[in-house]
Amino acid sequence: MAEKRSTHKPAPAFWGRARNWVESPDWLRVFLIATVACVAAYAVNIAVSEAAPGNWWGLTYGTLASLLMAGAGLYALRRRMTKTALTLRLGKAQPWLQFHLYGGTLALLLTFMHVGFKIPSGFLTWWLWALSIYITVSGLLGVWLQKWIPKILASGLAMEVVLERVPELIAELRKKSEELMKSCSEPVRDFYRKNVAAALVQEQPRWIYYIDITGGIQSRLKQFEYLHKFLPAAEKSHLERLQLYYRTKLEIDAQYTLQKTLRWWMYTHVPLSLVLLILLGFHLFAVWYY
Amino acid sequence: MNEPDLMEVKQTEAKRIAQYNDRWNAFGVNTGIVKISDRLSLAELKNYELFQEYDDDKLLEKLLPDISIATWKKGAILFEEGTYLDLAFFILDGSVEIFLKRLQEAPNLGRPIFDVSRTMPAFDSKTAPAGDKTVTMETMLQSQLRRQDQGDAKTRYLSALDVDLPGGSVMRLGPGEILGEIGAMNGWPQSVTARTANECKLLQIRTPALRQMRDESDNLKKRLDQLYRERSLATHLKTTPLLQNCDDAFIQALTQKVELVSLRPKNVVSKEGDPVDALYLVRSGFVKLSQQFGEESIVATYLSKGMTLGEIELLLDDVEKWKFTATSVEYCDLVKISRADFRELVRKYPAVERQLWETAVARIKETGGSKKNIGRAEFIDAALEKGLMQGNSILVIDLETCTRCDDCVRACADTHGGRPRFVREGDKYENFLITKSCYHCYDPLCLIGCPTGAIRRANIGAVVEIEDQLCIGCKTCAGNCPYDAIVMTDTGTVWAMDALEENYRGKARLLASKCDRCTKTNHGPACVNNCPHGCAIRVSSLGEFQGLLERRK
Numbered sequence: 098m099a100e101k102r103s104t105h106k107p108a109p110a111f112w113g114r115a116r117n118w119v120e121s122p123d124w125l126r127v128f129l130i131a132t133v134a135c136v137a138a139y140a141v142n143i144a145v146s147e148a149a150p151g152n153w154w155g156l157t158y159g160t161l162a163s164l165l166m167a168g169a170g171l172y173a174l175r176r177r178m179t180k181t182a183l184t185l186r187l188g189k190a191q192p193w194l195q196f197h198l199y200g201g202t203l204a205l206l207l208t209f210m211h212v213g214f215k216i217p218s219g220f221l222t223w224w225l226w227a228l229s230i231y232i233t234v235s236g237l238l239g240v241w242l243q244k245w246i247p248k249i250l251a252s253g254l255a256m257e258v259v260l261e262r263v264p265e266l267i268a269e270l271r272k273k274s275e276e277l278m279k280s281c282s283e284p285v286r287d288f289y290r291k292n293v294a295a296a297l298v299q300e301q302p303r304w305i306y307y308i309d310i311t312g313g314i315q316s317r318l319k320q321f322e323y324l325h326k327f328l329p330a331a332e333k334s335h336l337e338r339l340q341l342y343y344r345t346k347l348e349i350d351a352q353y354t355l356q357k358t359l360r361w362w363m364y365t366h367v368p369l370s371l372v373l374l375i376l377l378g379f380h381l382f383a384v385w386y387y
Numbered sequence: 388m389n390e391p392d393l394m395e396v397k398q399t400e401a402k403r404i405a406q407y408n409d410r411w412n413a414f415g416v417n418t419g420i421v422k423i424s425d426r427l428s429l430a431e432l433k434n435y436e437l438f439q440e441y442d443d444d445k446l447l448e449k450l451l452p453d454i455s456i457a458t459w460k461k462g463a464i465l466f467e468e469g470t471y472l473d474l475a476f477f478i479l480d481g482s483v484e485i486f487l488k489r490l491q492e493a494p495n496l497g498r499p500i501f502d503v504s505r506t507m508p509a510f511d512s513k514t515a516p517a518g519d520k521t522v523t524m525e526t527m528l529q530s531q532l533r534r535q536d537q538g539d540a541k542t543r544y545l546s547a548l549d550v551d552l553p554g555g556s557v558m559r560l561g562p563g564e565i566l567g568e569i570g571a572m573n574g575w576p577q578s579v580t581a582r583t584a585n586e587c588k589l590l591q592i593r594t595p596a597l598r599q600m601r602d603e604s605d606n607l608k609k610r611l612d613q614l615y616r617e618r619s620l621a622t623h624l625k626t627t628p629l630l631q632n633c634d635d636a637f638i639q640a641l642t643q644k645v646e647l648v649s650l651r652p653k654n655v656v657s658k659e660g661d662p663v664d665a666l667y668l669v670r671s672g673f674v675k676l677s678q679q680f681g682e683e684s685i686v687a688t689y690l691s692k693g694m695t696l697g698e699i700e701l702l703l704d705d706v707e708k709w710k711f712t713a714t715s716v717e718y719c720d721l722v723k724i725s726r727a728d729f730r731e732l733v734r735k736y737p738a739v740e741r742q743l744w745e746t747a748v749a750r751i752k753e754t755g756g757s758k759k760n761i762g763r764a765e766f767i768d769a770a771l772e773k774g775l776m777q778g779n780s781i782l783v784i785d786l787e788t789c790t791r792c793d794d795c796v797r798a799c800a801d802t803h804g805g806r807p808r809f810v811r812e813g814d815k816y817e818n819f820l821i822t823k824s825c826y827h828c829y830d831p832l833c834l835i836g837c838p839t840g841a842i843r844r845a846n847i848g849a850v851v852e853i854e855d856q857l858c859i860g861c862k863t864c865a866g867n868c869p870y871d872a873i874v875m876t877d878t879g880t881v882w883a884m885d886a887l888e889e890n891y892r893g894k895a896r897l898l899a900s901k902c903d904r905c906t907k908t909n910h911g912p913a914c915v916n917n918c919p920h921g922c923a924i925r926v927s928s929l930g931e932f933q934g935l936l937e938r939r940k
Binding site for chain 1: 786787788789790791792793794797798801802810811812813815818820908909910913915916917918919920921
C-alpha cells in the first residue's frame with residue numbers, strides 16, 4: 098500500500114518560530130548560551146565555595162554585571178550622538194538595542210548571583226539591587242509595549258500620524274468642519290455643536306483604544322446613523338463629510354493615545370536608569386577605594 | 388481626448404506658463420544666450436516651416452507657451468552629457484557641434500537604455516536575501532557592465548545617445564536639423580555635449596509641445612522617427628539584451644523595418660483576444676499587462692524598458708490571439724517588430740529564440756501566479772498607480788515593528804545640518820508606510836527643467852542629488868516630483884540686490900531639499916542605519932518590495 102502523504106506542512110523549527118516574536122534570534126541564542134553559562138558557573142561556585150559579593154566569585158559576577166550595565170547604558174548615549182556614531186561607523190542602531198536588551202537582562206541575573214540571590218542589607222546596595230530589578234522589569238515592559246502597540250496601530254487604523262503634528266492636524270480638521278457647517282442646515286449644525294465640536298478642540302486620549310482600537314472608533318461613529326436617516330440627500334453628503342472628519346479625528350486620538358504611551362514609557366525607564374548608573378559608580382568607587 | 392488627459396494638459400500648461408519667464412532667462416551658469424524672444428505670436432509661429440503644416444490655430448495657441456527663439460553666442464554649451472532636457476533644439480541659423488566629453492571619466496554611460504535589470508517582476512522572495520540589493524540584481528548589473536566592456540573599442544555604444552558617435556569625433560549639425568528630441572521625449576539623459584560652433588539662432592520647443600506636435604502631425608512623427616532610426620535605433624537595438632548577439636547587418640536591416648509606436652497614458656497596445664500581429668519591445672515608459680479573470684480583469688505584470696510583449700503568442704504555434712491586454716501606464720514608446728521579421732529573427736538566431744522562450748516561460752509562471760494569488764495582482768496594480776515602479780530606492784517603514792521613535796528622521800536631520808530630508812508620512816500599503824522620501828526614480832521628472840542644473844544625477848540609476856550652491860529655489864523640481872519628495876526650505880537669507888535675476892532680488896532665498904541617500908557621508912543611509920528595530924528599509928524594485936511583504940506575512 099502506498100504511503101499516505103501528509104498534506105500538513107512540517108512545523109517550523111524553534112528558531113524559525115522565534116523569528117516571529119524576536120527581532121534577532123541570533124541575539125536570543127547568544128543570550129541563552131550566556132545565561133546557561135552563568136547558571137553553570139554559579140552551580141560550580143556554590144559547590145566549591147560560598148556565594149558572597151566580596152569573594153573572587155562574587156567580584157567577578159559584580160564586575161561583569163557592571164560592565165553589562167554600562168554597555169547597555171551606552172545605547173542611550175548612541176541615540177543622542179547619532180551623527181558621531183554614524184561618522185565613526187559604530188554600527189547600526191539595531192545591534193546596539195539588542196545588546197541593550199539582552200545585556201541589561203543578563204546584568205540582572207549577574208547582580209542576583211553577585212549578592213547570592215539574597216536581599217542586600219546595605220543602604221546603597223539595597224537601592225542598587227531594587228533599581229536593577231525595576232529597570233529590568235520596566236525595560237521588559239517596554240519591549241512588550243513596543244511589540245504590541247505598533248501591531249495594533251498598524252492593523253486597526255487607516256492612517257499614520259506623526260505625534261508632533263497632532264495639534265496641527267486637529268486644528269486643520271476643526272477649520273474644515275467649521276467651513277462645512279456654514280453650508281449645513283440647522284439640525285446638522287446642532288448635531289455638530291452637541292456631539293462633534295468638543296472633540297475637535299484637542300487630542301482626547303481614551304482607555305478604550307488599548308482594548309479595542311477599531312471598536313472604540315466604531316461605537317462613537319454610531320451617533321451619526323440616526324440623524325443620517327432623516328436628512329435630505331444634499332445634507333446627507335454634508336453629514337457624511339463631517340463623519341469622515343470625525344472619524345479621522347478619532348483615529349488621530351487613537352494614534353495619540355498609543356504613541357504617547359510609548360513615549361511615556363521612556364520616562365519610567367530612562368531617568369531611573371541614569372540614577373542606577375550613578376549609584377553603580379558610587380558603589381564601584383566604594384568597593385575599590387575601601 | 389478623455390477627461391484625465393484634458394486635466395493633465397491644463398495643469399502642465401499652467402505650470403509651463405508660470406515658469407515661462409524664468410526658464411529661458413540666463414541664470415549665471417547659462418550665460419550663453421544673447422537674446423531670447425518674448426512669447427511668440429501666432430503669426431510669428433506660422434513663419435517657421437516646422438509649424439506651417441498645422442492648420443488648427445487652437446493647437447498652435449496651446450503650443451505657444453512652450454516655444455521660444457533664442458540666439459546663442461559662439462562656443463556656448465547647449466547641454467552636457469548626462470543632462471536631462473525637457474526641450475529640443477531646432478536649428479534656424481548657425482551650426483552646432485556635438486561631441487563626447489566625459490566618456491573616459493564615466494564609463495557607466497555605456498549602460499544600455501534597454502536594461503531589463505531595472506525591474507525584476509519575477510523576483511523570487513524565497514531565495515533572495517534581505518539586503519539593499521539582491522544577488523540576482525547585482526549579478527545582472529555586473530553582466531550588463533561586462534557586456535559594455537566587450538564592445539567595439541573604436542565605437543562606444545551609448546545608451547541614451549541622440550546620435551551614434553565614435554569616441555573623439557565631432558559632428559556638426561546645421562539649419563533645419565533638430566537635436567535633443569529623443570532624450571526629451573523619452574526622459575533619457577543626453578549622452579553628448581552640444582556646443583554652438585558660431586552664433587546660432589535656435590527654436591526651442593519643450594516636451595509637451597513636442598509631444599502634441601508629433602501627435603498631430605504624421606509628417607513630424609515620420610521625421611522624428613526617421614531621425615531616431617538614423618541616429619540611435621541601431622545602437623539601442625544592439626544594446627538590448629535580446630538582440631545583442633545579432634550581427635550589425637541584421638540590426639541595420641531591422642532599423643528600417645520596425646515600426647516605432649508612441650503612446651499616451653492609458654493607450655491600449657494589444658487587446659486580449661485580438662489577433663497577434665507583432666512582437667513589441669519597450670523603448671521607454673511602462674506597460675501594464677492585464678488578463679480577464681471572472682467578471683473583471685486583473686493585472687498580471689508590467690513591462691519596462693527592454694522588455695518584450697508578444698513572445699508567448701508568437702512562439703507558440705497554435706496561439707493566434709493576444710493573451711493579455713497591454714496598456715501604457717504613462718507616455719510610452721515601443722518598437723514593433725512584425726511577425727515576418729520576428730520569424731526571420733528566430734530562424735537566424737536560435738539564441739534569441741531560446742531567450743524568448745525563457746521570457747515566455749517566466750511570464751506564463753508569473754501570470755499564473757497572479758491568478759492564483761490575487762494579492763500579488765493587487766500589489767502590482769497599486770504599485771503602478773502609486774508610481775512605485777519608478778523607484779530605485781524607496782524608503783518604506785514596517786509599521787508593525789516601528790515604535791514611532793523617529794530615530795530615522797532624527798538621524799537624517801543630524802546628517803543634513805539639522806534639516807531632515809524626509810517625513811515619516813505617506814501612503815500606506817498593507818502594513819508598510821511608503822515615506823515621502825525621494826525614490827531616486829529610474830526616469831526622474833524632477834531633473835527636467837532645472838534652470839541651473841542644480842538637481843542632477845551622475846549616471847543612469849545613480850542617486851539624484853541637489854547641489855545647494857547652484858539651487859536658486861525656483862521650485863521647478865518640487866513641482867515636477869509626483870511623490871512630494873522635494874520640499875523647499877527657507878535658508879533664512881535673502882537674495883542680494885545685485886542678483887542676476889531681477890525678480891529674485893531682496894526676496895527670501897529658498898533651497899530645494901531632498902534625500903540624497905547620504906552619499907556625501909562615509910556611511911550608508913542614516914535613516915536605515917539608525918532604526919533600532921530594523922523597520923526602515925530601502926527597496927530598489929517592486930520585486931524586492933513584494934518579497935518584503937511576503938516575508939513579513
